[in-house]
Amino acid sequence: MLLPAGAAPEARLLLIGRALRAFTDGFIAILLPVYLLALGLGTWEVGLISTATLFGSALATLAVGQWGHRFPQRRLLLAAAGLMCLTGLLLAGLGGVGDFWPLLLVAFVGTMNPSAGDVSVFLPLEHARLAESAQGEARTFLFARYTFVGALCAAAGSLATAIPHALTAAGLAQLDALRLMFVAYGLTGVAIFVLYRALPDHHVHEQAAAPAPLGPSRGIVIKLAALFSVDALAGGLIVNTLLALWLFERFDLSLVAAGQFFFWAGLLSAGSQLAAPWAARRIGLINTMVFTHIPSSVCLILAAFADSLPVALALLFLRSALSQMDVPTRSAFVMAVVTPAERAAAASFTAVPRSLAAAASPAIGGALFSVGWLAAPLVACGVLKIAYDLALWHAFRRHGEAAP
Template identity: 65%
Template sequence: MIPFRAALSMSFLPAGAERSAWLLLAARGMRGFCDGFIAVLLPAYLLALGFGQLTVGVISTATLVGSAIATIVVGLLGNRYPQRALLLIAAGLMAATGLAFASLSSLWPLLVVAFVGTLNPSSGDVSLFLPLEHARLAEAANSDARTALFARYSLVGALSAALGALLAGVPDWIAARSVVSTLAAMRAMFVLYALTGCAICLLYLRLPKLKSRAKDGRAPLGPSRGIVTRLALLFSVDAFAGGLLVNSLLTLWLIQRFGLSLSAAGQFFFMAGLLSAASQLAAAPIARRIGLLNTMVFTHIPSSVCLIAAAFTPSLAPTLMLLLLRSALSQLDVPTRSAYVMAVVTPAERPAAASFTAVPRSLAAALAPTIAGGLLGAGWLGAPLIACGALKIAYDLALLASFRHIRPDGGSS
């Protein structure tokens, strides 16, 4: 008889994927859950420590820039060292980051930990885990199952992050019903983050060992260097556009334009997160029918049109409907993009390709919100939405023009 856990993993994994892939999906879910409450809790925690809003922005930027540099390093070293060893280091760094933030109160130590650690203040996955897990997932599935596996990976991450965001209110709930202060309860949440890092480390220890693909000191990118460079440049445009409208800025826009309460905003983002998670399931069957590249482009453009339209709607209800429709469409390209990158490079180049195409997303997330905040502060409330949507449409059209003739392994583009 098949054990329950094995049967559960086999039922969730697509045909053609190794059973060990469930370990990566479980780790992604645990990280996503922590990222969900950390993204909401981090600003409140820093304010509770006595820091101002500028300091909150500086520390958030440090986390994103540090993540970008870490992914570059992973890209350079990922093909020279065992992936499992690098994943274990990342999990250990996650545990250390949580303990440090739970115990430190001074600016400069926190800034250093933010830069070298694994905290993620954004809604997406921008950590050094990303290229490592992507490369390992690509190894764990054949070309037919790869898109479906990446779709499940993205689904788990989006759904767990949406649920994790609801946990951000726990410190206030504890403080209201006990003698524990809100600050102490917030510190406990970072301890939970650290314990989750330890649990993820145990999951990684169960991954099968794979031999390193490169022992001769070769450059991490070889025959696919031109493709990866073009993808990275295009992804940087998409990432910059997305950075103009991160969740915190979209919340600010809704409050300024419609007077939306924080409670209502929280409910909206929870629903948006559920729609984004559900859309991941549709990515694989759509990609099988029309191809990876077409799925990336022709589901992304309508979501950008909805975003631009939301900038001009006169009342709250149609605005929220357009934004929710955008949430249901905008993430369909996430698993297909990951699968496409893994499919157009050689196996030995996958860690580097995942890293070098992920780095622009972290850098753009750190830079673009400052511009968007300036536009909102100047009274141009619709400008970030219009700029975000227009840049994303330009990115989609450029991606289609540049890669429509390139076929990934085992499928049409």
């Protein structure tokens, strides 16, 4: 993978690792509700398991922020890869009658990702390593490349949802076909473990600034974390798992068609993330985040009331073309406004409230679906996100102009 000028070679390993994880996330987020419904669980249980996943990721990320600076980042990344392997294999092995609580436990402690973005414990660790791999504008481009690779590979992964359908058509039982996909998720964790073994150990080679807990930047990080939590609370209402469920319930969309939708939506999202650094160069990081996010939220609200599938898909495609442009700019902004030694802690402490806030939302969204209020999660998500964007712009627009 090509790196931005000035980026360290180790960034290529991180980009490949992100690509592998995103590919598996792309099909797991769509197959998860199908798998759980096939086991006899309801829409509320689907939401609860998504909530457990996000809440567990939040606690793991908090632990990284609080105590991760005591350990080599490479060792923590290897541990996360091992946990990913166990998550996939355990989910594939469960699924019998009465296995809801074991499934909930695995979702809580594992690395499964039901959302469009990356919410796992990998995120703060990889962000800290990426921030060390480039400086200034090159860092923004590197984060854009990181999120672009993730979005592109997640889009490709969504097409893999056709594999269980093909296996079922060939005579394999549906549950067995779905379990094979979770096995593939676990084996990807093994591949990432091997890949990250090649990363240099920064506790062996002297660093310019050793990782440290939050200090001078604590105030601005807390303010950002509070705002990001509102955005995450909104996004959790309609994570990819629940968006797929909405399409299944609202328009009776097939699994193969849903996979195709998420593929094209992912491509639009990936392309927009590549454009984000150029937009940030011209109008600033904060303006790029806000002025692309608000129109995407309006599209989501309108999609909730669409009376035909083509109209709904068109609005959701337009949303996908805009909604993720804030991801690389947000990451670059956080890394730019804290000291180098605080970056790992800042990445964790801005990610933790996002995960905690998002953790409750899928259960709420699933409950609303279960009582027939199919439009409510989409509308609530859009309204909350618009409120977040306006508050962020008001609080940090001057920082955005000055941030490198």
